[in-house]
Amino acid sequence: MIYIKTDSEIQKMIEAGKILGQCFDFLKEHIKPGISTWELDHLAEKFLKHHHCIPSFKNYEGYPGSICASVNDVLIHGIPSKDIILKEGDIISIDMGNIYHGYQADAARTYGVGEISKEAQRLIECTQKCFFEAYQQAKVGNHLSDISAKISDVASEYGYSTTKEYGGHGIGKEMHEDPFIFNYGEKGHGVILRRNMCLAIEPMIHQGSDKIRQLDDGWGVASEDGKLTCHFENTIYIDNDGPHITTIDSIVEGYLSNVER
Numbered sequence: 287m288i289y290i291k292t293d294s295e296i297q298k299m300i301e302a303g304k305i306l307g308q309c310f311d312f313l314k315e316h317i318k319p320g321i322s323t324w325e326l327d328h329l330a331e332k333f334l335k336h337h338h339c340i341p342s343f344k345n346y347e348g349y350p351g352s353i354c355a356s357v358n359d360v361l362i363h364g365i366p367s368k369d370i371i372l373k374e375g376d377i378i379s380i381d382m383g384n385i386y387h388g389y390q391a392d393a394a395r396t397y398g399v400g401e402i403s404k405e406a407q408r409l410i411e412c413t414q415k416c417f418f419e420a421y422q423q424a425k426v427g428n429h430l431s432d433i434s435a436k437i438s439d440v441a442s443e444y445g446y447s448t449t450k451e452y453g454g455h456g457i458g459k460e461m462h463e464d465p466f467i468f469n470y471g472e473k474g475h476g477v478i479l480r481r482n483m484c485l486a487i488e489p490m491i492h493q494g495s496d497k498i499r500q501l502d503d504g505w506g507v508a509s510e511d512g513k514l515t516c517h518f519e520n521t522i523y524i525d526n527d528g529p530h531i532t533t534i535d536s537i538v539e540g541y542l543s544n545v546e547r
């Protein structure tokens with residue numbers, strides 16, 4: 287069942303997203319060669335708690351971290367570790383969830399560590415474009431799959447594939463609510479979108495094949511072919527004038543200020 291939020295619930299979703307966006311801008315300053323993903327996890331947890339929030343991933347179905355930190359071929363759910371030290375040229379996807387006054391925000395970013403290759407840069411650019419084009423489809427009266435179709439359309443323009451086994455989701459009091467949002471599809475299917483629906487839209491893009499493999503820790507998911515993967519996610523709510531992103535950081539701000547111009 288899809289929960290439609292009240293206006294006062296939307297206000298709390300906005301607040302949860304705002305603090306999560308600030309946490310990303312804080313974390314990205316620390317993404318440099320030599321830092322471990324464990325240290326990034328520790329910094330994020332401290333930041334959220336300091337802002338009277340709860341990191342939602344911690345203990346979620348037994349998950350040990352406050353963030354997922356997925357490097358290079360690792361797509362999602364990378365467990366932070368003292369042994370995983372970032373090096374020049376890596377790309378790292380950080381996925382984080384936040385609870386504020388009982389309401390959730392969920393977002394992911396992929397950052398480059400130092401100088402990265404043209405190919406890695408292009409993958410990140412594509413994944414952000416997938417999100418920003420797809421989220422504009424989240425309008426009152428559109429079909430859910432209009433979002434999914436845009437993600438796979440943009441990815442194939444770049445010659446990339448999208449993850450088939452994981453996708454976006456409704457979000458509210460729970461991190462994962464209905465509906466599930468595929469990262470591929472065709473327009474015109476699924477539920478009709480309504481005002482005050484809240485969704486986490488999260489393109490996951492593969493430089494090579496969309497085949498995945500599970501890491502031995504039981505959490506991490508990586509590309510089977512070892513090629514780079516990328517993740518970009520935001521929480522949005524739908525108003526009569528269109529979709530609004532709650533998880534605003536400098537990347538989203540940059541995008542929004544270009545659109546206004």
Ligand code: MF3
Binds near residue numbers: 344354383
């Ligand atoms: N944030 C992920 C999602 O977008 C879920 C993280 S799973 C956790 O759906 F176990 F790490 F919390």
Ligand code: CO
Binds near residue numbers: 393
């Ligand atoms: Co999510």
